[in-house]
Amino acid sequence: MINAVGREIPEKIGSYVVKPYAGPMETIEADAPVVSKRKPSKRAVGENKLLPDLKAAILATGLKDGMTISFHHSFREGDKIIGQVLTVIRELGIKGLRFAPSAVVNIKNPSIVSFVKDGTINRIQASGIRGELGDAVVNGEVELAEPVILRPHGSRPHAIETGDLTIDVAFIGASAADDFGNCTGQIGPNACGALGYSFIDATSADKVVVITDNLVPYPCVPMSISQMYVDYVVKVDEIGDPAKIGAGATRMTKNPRDLLIAQRCADIMAASRLFKDGYSFQTGAGAIPVACTNFLADYTEQAGIQSSFTLGGMTGAIVDMHNRGLLRTMLCSQSFDAVAARAIAEDPNVLEIDNSMYANMFNKSCVLDKLNFGILGALEVDVDFNINILTGSSGEMMGGIGGGPDVADGADISIVTLPIVRGRIPSVVDKVFTCCTPGSSVAVVVTEAGIALNPKHRSYQMLKEDLDAAGIKTVTIESLRDLAYSMTGVPKPIETTDKITCIVEYRDGTVIDVIRQIKRD
């Protein structure tokens, strides 16, 4: 069958029954209440949660072949939790696990691939599997029992609450914890900031293990996750590499192309009628978002207004804007650098929030429903404004879905930023290889070569008037594609086999695309 973004998808993929993406929804009424695997359980008096090592904790959880384990990805490529835990699981001879972190980051020594190859892991669900693991999957170098399921951030808590993804054991890395499991990522030598991705794991998993390298006196303050959800606590030597935990997102780029894109992005926001006292925005991490935040702060100061909130992943640039009095509150589900991590602990207007509160469309409302401006990165955009944030020009796994589809759908004005070419690869194309975000939810594409408005977006008329009034010129998306192709040539299609390696879910749980196995020479 063909879904609403024109992708051909089988009705069943193994045992997975496909609900095809059917276009933007209005209201879904669910009959079944949310589910959890957490059980009421009383501890014996004096029973100790603090166990001597990971092996003792894993044995205490009763982890068995075929179960599901989870992790957060807030330590990013500095993560040392996942490798340590999987190594002990391997030593214990436990096989066939479903690996369901919030995202897979490209860790090495040991790599995740080795655990797939030896059968410790045989299924994967995450928002992304960037790097070695992703490439091994799409190239067919590893054999999984079912295709990888990739979900946006907002969709993971929904999948857990509907029971589509049940977690037997959640391993939660924390940069500070006490012996009863109260913990946080905000303080300590390896602080990673908000633990927003882990809240749903803490409340919904059968067993929860907190892993820290910084055991603090009871009670741990700040208290991001409560002891009432934690079964065991383990102290290890090191939970992460601080140099890699911070994504280095605070630096201001000097790349003129990125600065130009960031400036245009801020110009568009400032030109909008929604840019008024109390406006809200999400920029995210990376060179363009950080530069854009700085430009937006200046516009806000010049206008003599204040933003009411920003949302999602935080950077030092956003903290600066807050400290300048230009932004009242920061709702942080993730922290991209040390400055942003620390701010939550120090400032009552910087709040750590549940990732589900941030982005889950099946909540009684997520904060995205209130967002005016959302800035999104992309690997590719096509002439239907569909976005690819997963795969590169030869099908390699370059990114994760992240919160992009959620933000695009939730924000009044969603702005995709990308250069029209990267090296000899066009970024604006006829048809994205992998569709992660439907074009109907994308309002604007900003490139160094021009700004394209999506005439089918619900904000088009308003935005067109506002940009015209501000003298901001726009071009068609087709002209950007033509320009890109004129520089690179028309790209050759990526050849695939029929075998589906990844299922790409949209934020509503439907299938927006699949990734078939890449034919390699």
Place this chain on the structure above:
Amino acid sequence: MINAVGREIPEKIGSYVVKPYAGPMETIEADAPVVSKRKPSKRAVGENKLLPDLKAAILATGLKDGMTISFHHSFREGDKIIGQVLTVIRELGIKGLRFAPSAVVNIKNPSIVSFVKDGTINRIQASGIRGELGDAVVNGEVELAEPVILRPHGSRPHAIETGDLTIDVAFIGASAADDFGNCTGQIGPNACGALGYSFIDATSADKVVVITDNLVPYPCVPMSISQMYVDYVVKVDEIGDPAKIGAGATRMTKNPRDLLIAQRCADIMAASRLFKDGYSFQTGAGAIPVACTNFLADYTEQAGIQSSFTLGGMTGAIVDMHNRGLLRTMLCSQSFDAVAARAIAEDPNVLEIDNSMYANMFNKSCVLDKLNFGILGALEVDVDFNINILTGSSGEMMGGIGGGPDVADGADISIVTLPIVRGRIPSVVDKVFTCCTPGSSVAVVVTEAGIALNPKHRSYQMLKEDLDAAGIKTVTIESLRDLAYSMTGVPKPIETTDKITCIVEYRDGTVIDVIRQIKRD
């Protein structure tokens, strides 16, 4: 049948199947995961949660005959939410509701009794029904479809998570809220402090209505309850009477009897080997607890140590101790006065916590499991150290169960404070009329006439040694009873009919006692 505290209880009470109290437990393994009535649901774009009035909100929830509604009691006798909501429900002609607040406070104009009499409410579950409603129940002046179920604070979230108590519509009063339902009790003209009792209602009810008189710009900070759990928001003129919201708990008593009891209580704590750097305590509200907190603070200062945490309901006296540097953290499930309410918003070491985290023994651990010293009030104690905190000398409903049974069981050393007589009524008796807390969980009884240690308590040996070493004299509980009886005479038994009006549950969900209808002349 006879339960473990010697109470005669039928095997069934109507449709209620009695699990008799069987003594202190070690570990309960539960098979079934926690349940919730909350449903995944998506809001339509632009759908407004803010409704014009209570009638619109109640209609929007779909409230129907026979459903269950809930409220918190954090506005205490200043509450104006319950009366307003029930009045609208009455006007809508909805009947036969189960009324399940965290506790019933003695509100007037309108009184709760009137809603029982006209059939709006026909069942009640709470931690207490003090005042007019309670008396009407135990005197048989109102007809309910089933006996009232009274539960300790820690037991209510457990009953909700097991599905014994399912809530259709939770009405949550908040002293500040935004139009998407983020809300708090910490700020605003009618601040009540921690909303710890409402967290379980927010996450587990089918529909949640936030009611405020102080609508603030989005997002509301502090954010005690997240919009992700809130269906509707209503602004009313007034949620409470600030003069009655604060329980007046901050004043230091001048009553010499109360000061003596408070001083003895602090003497016992300071004499214990558990009184060392990092010790923890819970005192609570009222004249004796406030005085005891002040004495304890002085002892702490003299010893050159710091308490690691205090827990539960907070007063200005505790904030003072924290501000003097003698107490590191305050874990607040409830705030008894304005000073304590404000402290949460202003100080990162003063934390608002879920009542379930505080006291629910079926959590992976509640904070009570870590408590060294717990101070408890009581109406009566008997020679088996059983505690009555519900009924007065003629069976009238004078108190609520509150967190007493939880604290007694959780604290290493639980100290009950009471005068041996009140007026012409003895407080130390042969057998309490209503047993709320089993004597096995009570370590010490402190009166103005002497201190009695419970030889059957697990801390007896340690405590006896410590008090002896400090030269603190103790007496037998029987001698306190004899002294009381010598002043008042032996009380006449309260005569009852066979009809059970209230079922008194213990913190583990078993039945510790029942209250039969009082025979009145």
